[in-house]
Amino acid sequence: MDSQLKNNLIESLYIHYPLKPEHDKSMETYNLKKPVLSSVSLWDGTSMEPWSFEGEGRAQVKEGNILCLETQSRADHWPDNEVRANDVSAGLYATFGSYIAKLNVKGMDLKKTNRIWFKIRPVCPGLHSPIVRVGFVNNGEIKIPDVYSREGFNAINLNNNEWNTCTWEIDTIAHDAIEEISFNIHRYGREVSTGEDMYFELCDIQLQEVKPGVVHGWQCEEEEAVFSTTGYFTDGKKTAIANTSAEEFEIVKEENGLEVISYRGEVQTVENHLGKFKVLDFSDLKIPGTYRIRFGNTVSEQFSIGDDILESSLWKLINFLYCERCGYPVPNRHGTCHQDVFAEHNGVKLIFAGGWHDAADVSQQTMQTAEILDSVIASAQKIKGSDQMLYRRMMEEANWGLDFVLRMRFGDGYRASNSAIRRWTDNLIGNMDDCEADVHNRSFENFVFAAVEAGAGEAFEELDRELAWKCVDAAKEDFKFAHERFQKVGVEGPDHLLEHTAGSSRSQYYAVAAWAAARIYKITGDSWFGDCAAGYANQVISCQETGDGLPMKGFFYRDESKSHIVHFSHQARDQVFVMGLAEVCVALTDHENKPMWEESMRLHGEYLKGLQIYTAPYGMLPAGIHHISEADDREAFHVVHPKVDYERERINYIEQLKQGVDLGGGYYIRTFPVWFSYRGNSAIQLSMGKAASIIGTYFKDKELIEIGREQLYWTLGKNPFGQSLIYGEGNHYGQEYTALLGETVGEMPVGVQTRRNEDLPYWPPANIATYREVWTTPPGRFMWIAADVI
Numbered sequence: 001m002d003s004q005l006k007n008n009l010i011e012s013l014y015i016h017y018p019l020k021p022e023h024d025k026s027m028e029t030y031n032l033k034k035p036v037l038s039s040v041s042l043w044d045g046t047s048m049e050p051w052s053f054e055g056e057g058r059a060q061v062k063e064g065n066i067l068c069l070e071t072q073s074r075a076d077h078w079p080d081n082e083v084r085a086n087d088v089s090a091g092l093y094a095t096f097g098s099y100i101a102k103l104n105v106k107g108m109d110l111k112k113t114n115r116i117w118f119k120i121r122p123v124c125p126g127l128h129s130p131i132v133r134v135g136f137v138n139n140g141e142i143k144i145p146d147v148y149s150r151e152g153f154n155a156i157n158l159n160n161n162e163w164n165t166c167t168w169e170i171d172t173i174a175h176d177a178i179e180e181i182s183f184n185i186h187r188y189g190r191e192v193s194t195g196e197d198m199y200f201e202l203c204d205i206q207l208q209e210v211k212p213g214v215v216h217g218w219q220c221e222e223e224e225a226v227f228s229t230t231g232y233f234t235d236g237k238k239t240a241i242a243n244t245s246a247e248e249f250e251i252v253k254e255e256n257g258l259e260v261i262s263y264r265g266e267v268q269t270v271e272n273h274l275g276k277f278k279v280l281d282f283s284d285l286k287i288p289g290t291y292r293i294r295f296g297n298t299v300s301e302q303f304s305i306g307d308d309i310l311e312s313s314l315w316k317l318i319n320f321l322y323c324e325r326c327g328y329p330v331p332n333r334h335g336t337c338h339q340d341v342f343a344e345h346n347g348v349k350l351i352f353a354g355g356w357h358d359a360a361d362v363s364q365q366t367m368q369t370a371e372i373l374d375s376v377i378a379s380a381q382k383i384k385g386s387d388q389m390l391y392r393r394m395m396e397e398a399n400w401g402l403d404f405v406l407r408m409r410f411g412d413g414y415r416a417s418n419s420a421i422r423r424w425t426d427n428l429i430g431n432m433d434d435c436e437a438d439v440h441n442r443s444f445e446n447f448v449f450a451a452v453e454a455g456a457g458e459a460f461e462e463l464d465r466e467l468a469w470k471c472v473d474a475a476k477e478d479f480k481f482a483h484e485r486f487q488k489v490g491v492e493g494p495d496h497l498l499e500h501t502a503g504s505s506r507s508q509y510y511a512v513a514a515w516a517a518a519r520i521y522k523i524t525g526d527s528w529f530g531d532c533a534a535g536y537a538n539q540v541i542s543c544q545e546t547g548d549g550l551p552m553k554g555f556f557y558r559d560e561s562k563s564h565i566v567h568f569s570h571q572a573r574d575q576v577f578v579m580g581l582a583e584v585c586v587a588l589t590d591h592e593n594k595p596m597w598e599e600s601m602r603l604h605g606e607y608l609k610g611l612q613i614y615t616a617p618y619g620m621l622p623a624g625i626h627h628i629s630e631a632d633d634r635e636a637f638h639v640v641h642p643k644v645d646y647e648r649e650r651i652n653y654i655e656q657l658k659q660g661v662d663l664g665g666g667y668y669i670r671t672f673p674v675w676f677s678y679r680g681n682s683a684i685q686l687s688m689g690k691a692a693s694i695i696g697t698y699f700k701d702k703e704l705i706e707i708g709r710e711q712l713y714w715t716l717g718k719n720p721f722g723q724s725l726i727y728g729e730g731n732h733y734g735q736e737y738t739a740l741l742g743e744t745v746g747e748m749p750v751g752v753q754t755r756r757n758e759d760l761p762y763w764p765p766a767n768i769a770t771y772r773e774v775w776t777t778p779p780g781r782f783m784w785i786a787a788d789v790i
Helices: 003-011 027-032 310-324 366-383 387-407 443-459 466-488 506-524 527-541 574-585 596-617 628-632 634-640 646-658 682-699 702-715 777-789
Strands: 040-041 051-054 059-060 067-073 098-104 117-124 130-138 152-158 166-170 178-187 197-209 231-234 240-244 248-256 256-264 270-274 274-282 289-295 303-308 341-345 348-351 415-419 439-441 624-627 663-664 669-672
Touching: 003 310, 027 466, 067 098, 067 178, 067 341, 117 130, 130 166, 152 166, 178 197, 240 702, 248 669, 310 387, 310 777, 341 415, 366 387, 366 415, 366 443, 366 663, 366 777, 387 466, 415 443, 443 506, 466 506, 466 527, 506 527, 506 574, 527 574, 527 596, 574 596, 574 663, 574 682, 596 682, 596 702, 624 628, 628 646, 634 646, 646 669, 682 702, 682 777, 702 777
Parallel strands: 231 303
Antiparallel strands: 040 197, 051 098, 059 067, 067 197, 098 178, 117 166, 117 197, 130 152, 130 178, 240 274, 248 256, 248 289, 270 274, 289 303, 341 348, 415 439, 624 669, 663 669
């Protein structure tokens, strides 16, 4: 552990106060240093004529050429309309509205410009995380905002009571005919410390011309290299990808104030359907230490080689989860929250607070918390013998999530499951801002809860035997509830599309049931659970493609009919098939069907190996094989792509497939998922990486272990943009859409997206849902992989 991280952890009491970010390594700091080639002032600082205003608030020009915006943090009524609300009149997924200042710039000559620049000072008593949502309207050939109100906005996190200099590069967003720039002050309500009034002072608004950074496509910056900015494992593959004319490179380190060459190699060329790339391979360097890459006139930032390179990442992910705690006073973030969100069943009520918020919007899903706590436990168990402090802190955080999962049970199979919410409520029960959580007894979730509870029972045996007993007891009950309901009802109908389990297929039900039954059998030895595990495992493999007549095999279908391949567009659980099979193989070591289950895992591992060549020399796993007939499956479309108009998007579905790699016979490889409103691939590629690491660990297959590691390297900066997707970890990390939470060390976004129907990576610096919204799913998937590859 480096000394700075150690000092930061001590200062935070080992994540009982949030870690402070290193802003000097952020993209915002780097971007502010760019030379300005030209600029256009958009407002003279005196006239109100070009301004118009929307919502509840007041505006005035004050001395110093400053526009002052004033509004309140909440209201006693819901707004008349709100784009993202599910039912604004009922307050469903609604805020208290916004106050928006709109600057008319129509007729200005802005064609050369590509960056919005302004200064803003929030003066908001008690507000931990002030934010301004900047937007613009483009009336050229491509209209901005887009149809989903995703592109054309940037929610910038601000420091309260000080002037913030803000920039937003819009080079790759259509801006040929900008007519309006807007500044939106969201009214998200008041948490414990927040005052009633909010003031924002705005000045010096410009459109500038700067040299744009790379945010689109596979090629990185000229004469730069992209690599895992945290580092690489000592014993594994170590490559960086460059865009250079250099023929040699060096890996250098500092020793006693002198620069020492530790490795020298030739720059290799890789050319394929993605383009022509230069690869720097230093896998033979196996001496732990801190290094830089050097070629031509380029010297990279530092990175590490070692067996403990994920230690820093794990601490920071725990920091993010800690700050996302619901119903808990997190210092410098928020007070105890959502004590007026409740669930009701059979005449009794419970407060639906605990666990971790789902994302930037402070929604809450019990399923989300359950999967995350399982990943935290998995990583904690792996480092238990080498880092007791980190192990204990991770188990403490897991216990917070576990408490919530157990408390949400009504004891008859029903559970408080979900609240779609994006506001701070006042914690007073009985007034307008209360929120009622969903309650259900769906079998898919109860299978997962049973698996997670069983795993927690095993993990907490040493730390809290009584809690461990309760976990196992709950696991047995929840499995029986799930099994009975699944036998009667089967796959649940798509009436719960607000929850991330809505698109679960029959094959995924089989997989999580096998996972849960095997875990419970290992602990209890009850043969009934063993029989269930075997039965469900057999059904899992009946949904796998095993024939030789297709371009690829080893992937899974939605059910035994093998008519629709499993895909994900947002939340992803690609790992569940082999997670279930591996658990069954470990539990039923002498079962006659074990060779079949192992062969299924091997086949899926070969499928993953085959996929990776389509993104070489990057290591990110593609979204998988698709068939053109999927576009005609209206039923599956609605559960995989919620809130999307099938008739409008069917043609785009086909076009997105055709932007992928044509394998013949109607089959295509998509690097990124087919998607529409929900974009961002962190959950998808990390879930697939977890599948690879499970199989790699089970069979001791080093190639699959490396595929798992490569998903982490992509996240830590080995992507075309050279940016770490974990804020505060590694280098070149950028702000993300945090909404109510504020910028937080360890936050991770929904992930890299694509532009329209393309199949090219796209990472514009605009903090907006969904792709750049912070989300607790990716940290969970990251830690699940870490548990296998450390």
